[in-house]
Amino acid sequence: MAWVTAAMLTSLVVLALVGPLVWGASADRPDPSAVLQGPSAAHPFGTDNLGRDLLARVLTATRSSLFLALAAVLLGATGGVLLGASTAVVGLRARRLLSGLINLLLAFPALLVAMFLAVVFGAGAGGAVLALAVAGVPGFARLAQTLAAGVAGTDHLAAGRVLGLRRHRLLWRHVLPNIAEPLLLSTTTAAGTALVALSGLSFLGLGVQPPGYDWGQLLNQGLTRIYAAPLPALAPGLAIVYAALTFQLLGEVLAGSVARRGPATRTPAPTLAPSGPAEDGLVLQVEDLHVELPTPDGTIRPVRGVSLALRPGEIVGLVGESGSGKSLTAFAIADLLPPGARVSRRTLRLLGVDLAALTPKERDHHLATGLAVIFQNPASALNPSLRVATQLTETARAHRGASRAQAASEASDALRRVALPPALLRSRPHQLSGGQRQRVMIASGLMVRPGLIIADEPTTALDVTVQRQIIRLMSDIRRDTSAAILFISHDVALVGEFCERVLVMYAGTIVEALPADRLTAGTRHPYTRALVESVPDLTADRDRPLPTVPGTPPDLLSPAPGCPFAPRCPRRQDRCAEEAPPLEDLDAVHRVACWNPVPVAAEVVAL
Numbered sequence: 153m154a155w156v157t158a159a160m161l162t163s164l165v166v167l168a169l170v171g172p173l174v175w176g177a178s179a180d181r182p183d184p185s186a187v188l189q190g191p192s193a194a195h196p197f198g199t200d201n202l203g204r205d206l207l208a209r210v211l212t213a214t215r216s217s218l219f220l221a222l223a224a225v226l227l228g229a230t231g232g233v234l235l236g237a238s239t240a241v242v243g244l245r246a247r248r249l250l251s252g253l254i255n256l257l258l259a260f261p262a263l264l265v266a267m268f269l270a271v272v273f274g275a276g277a278g279g280a281v282l283a284l285a286v287a288g289v290p291g292f293a294r295l296a297q298t299l300a301a302g303v304a305g306t307d308h309l310a311a312g313r314v315l316g317l318r319r320h321r322l323l324w325r326h327v328l329p330n331i332a333e334p335l336l337l338s339t340t341t342a343a344g345t346a347l348v349a350l351s352g353l354s355f356l357g358l359g360v361q362p363p364g365y366d367w368g369q370l371l372n373q374g375l376t377r378i379y380a381a382p383l384p385a386l387a388p389g390l391a392i393v394y395a396a397l398t399f400q401l402l403g404e405v406l407a408g409s410v411a412r413r414g415p416a417t418r419t420p421a422p423t424l425a426p427s428g429p430a431e432d433g434l435v436l437q438v439e440d441l442h443v444e445l446p447t448p449d450g451t452i453r454p455v456r457g458v459s460l461a462l463r464p465g466e467i468v469g470l471v472g473e474s475g476s477g478k479s480l481t482a483f484a485i486a487d488l489l490p491p492g493a494r495v496s497r498r499t500l501r502l503l504g505v506d507l508a509a510l511t512p513k514e515r516d517h518h519l520a521t522g523l524a525v526i527f528q529n530p531a532s533a534l535n536p537s538l539r540v541a542t543q544l545t546e547t548a549r550a551h552r553g554a555s556r557a558q559a560a561s562e563a564s565d566a567l568r569r570v571a572l573p574p575a576l577l578r579s580r581p582h583q584l585s586g587g588q589r590q591r592v593m594i595a596s597g598l599m600v601r602p603g604l605i606i607a608d609e610p611t612t613a614l615d616v617t618v619q620r621q622i623i624r625l626m627s628d629i630r631r632d633t634s635a636a637i638l639f640i641s642h643d644v645a646l647v648g649e650f651c652e653r654v655l656v657m658y659a660g661t662i663v664e665a666l667p668a669d670r671l672t673a674g675t676r677h678p679y680t681r682a683l684v685e686s687v688p689d690l691t692a693d694r695d696r697p698l699p700t701v702p703g704t705p706p707d708l709l710s711p712a713p714g715c716p717f718a719p720r721c722p723r724r725q726d727r728c729a730e731e732a733p734p735l736e737d738l739d740a741v742h743r744v745a746c747w748n749p750v751p752v753a754a755e756v757v758a759l
Contacts, residue, residue: 157401164395167214175208190381197387200373209370210387217366218395220281220359221347227285228346229339232292233328240300240309240327241319244491254297257290266349270358277366280359284349288342295338299331307533308543310488315547315600316520325546329537337403344399351392367392435603435636436462436485439499443477443484443660446492452708454480456660459735462604462636467627469651469668470640471683475705477660478640479528482606485638486525487515503603521551524597524635528609530589534581540592541577547599566595569632570625587618594625598633605629605637611646623650644671645687653741656680659706659716662735665743676738676749678721715747723748 183203190198197206239247266287273279312326353359354368367388374385443455455477470478484495500507503522527533545559564574570591611619648671656664664677675681682701703720718728727747735745
């Protein structure tokens, strides 16, 4: 099929290029002595009412027919794709308006819209092309909207927002490249449909006007003689079918080649280099942070009254079960919450700057240059359609005005800092291993020289050996750059080994804050103690089941009064069901929210 399609497409291209040059003169030369003749040796398709050779006119009309059809489909595809893909980067209200507009436009049949607009724009080639382009916009817009919806929730688009990229740059760099293939295939097949529709408008007298001509007009002229001489009517009709079939087959062949495309190879790596000075004061200060999310069943409050602070070079762990609000806390700090989420806080300062006092543009720039986020899944956090070099240099070029060469040099240094060779800049994410992708994510964050790195479970998808490498790498980066690290994880053992301080979250609140070296024997909250005891130990009895935290997390839609952990707590008292305990100081470095803390002397299982 590929070879047949290539031959058919080549024949159309050749006819479009050379047809007017070779047959143009005979196609336009009238011959009064040969008016309305049937097929003959001199005129294989016969002649028209002015004696012009119909074969020459059909061949010459290839250029105008194809050019007008392609112009209509390209204009319609451009408008529709931009309209539909924009829904992935605009705000919630604008997205609803665009979706409603697309739904409204799809309610009208495209061909009827094209006929109506052709009358409005005026009969002629230009009016017909514009009419078909406008009529084709809704179909392309719906396709682009559907495809873009799959990109809208990806981590690499969120990473682009963290970098403070403008919406047009998000659209051009992060949305369109990831939906380009199906859109190109759809455009190819739509070209055949546009050719048929354009010929139909010309057949009805709404398209190309004399003295110009295309296949549709030639079909109209030959129809009056179809019973006496059918070939003058059939010839332009066959040309339309041939060209439309070519475009349809081309779409099928391209789709098949995309489906058969195989994976690429992988590359290895090692060595590490230092950078940047420390900063004075608090890197991050958050007080009384609340997050509300609307759901079909009501509003939930997954983060309630969270307060935390990080100093330069400090590593703070944020632990808790899934759904405890760890990632939402980080996303609220980075301004990455989904549309519709409501955030309130008493204080939110990053690098000494109050984010509430900044304009949206200033806040985006400050977050993009002062903060880096390492997402849980590097495979989705990196844009699969862009090379590593493009994704690393984007920030430096967008926010510091660096030249292409300067940004490329900084990207090479960033890769060396995370023990990857600069040769990987030419690779795409799918060519890298999981550990290499995570290192690229860290290198991308280092390009902005951040004061704060938020690592959202960066080792979850990696094997144990690579986990250790990533942890060691982040420790080295913290030492070399003095960046503070907020390390989010549900692995208590890993947090105890890697972090200096630990914040334990449960049901959207921090229930205990303590130094990491007290995790083994100094935890005071029953929930933290249960998390520590659930960590497997090499000396544990293998015949007994592993300890777990009994019960289930509370329902966020209808939270009960009192301590949220009370239904699962072995130390609960009557007061626990009535009044939520505040986070109070036990000493200068240890705080706990519990009415009946676990005694320090209680026996615990060592990590």
